[in-house]
Amino acid sequence: MNKIEAAVKMKCPRCHEGDIFETKNPYRLGKMTAMYKNCPKCHLKYEKEIGFFYGAMYVSYMFNIALFVIATVAYYLFFEDRVNWLWYILGYIFLTIALFPLLYRLSRSIWLHAFNKYEPNKVQH
């Protein structure tokens, strides 16, 4: 498993084995944000300092910009003559809300992977 795969699968950045989130399904109500404090396998502390995950908002922001650009370009290329722009915007808003739990988790996972190296032999006890 490489770093990108581990980030997408939301695995611990250090051992690539332990899960970051308590449930696999980001759409399970009440469990969307439930993270382990430490990796269940190697015990890496995920939130290395208070507010560490605020930075994940920048990752989330980039995803939203990318989504917006793709949606806007797609509208002018394929839908401009066929779909009323108001419906298109409503659809876009719906998509953003629907993707939120997934992107929230992915952003945190990517943020963790950006600040932690893959060190499978370094285990804390």
Ligand SMILES: [Zn+2]
């Ligand atoms: Zn780990």
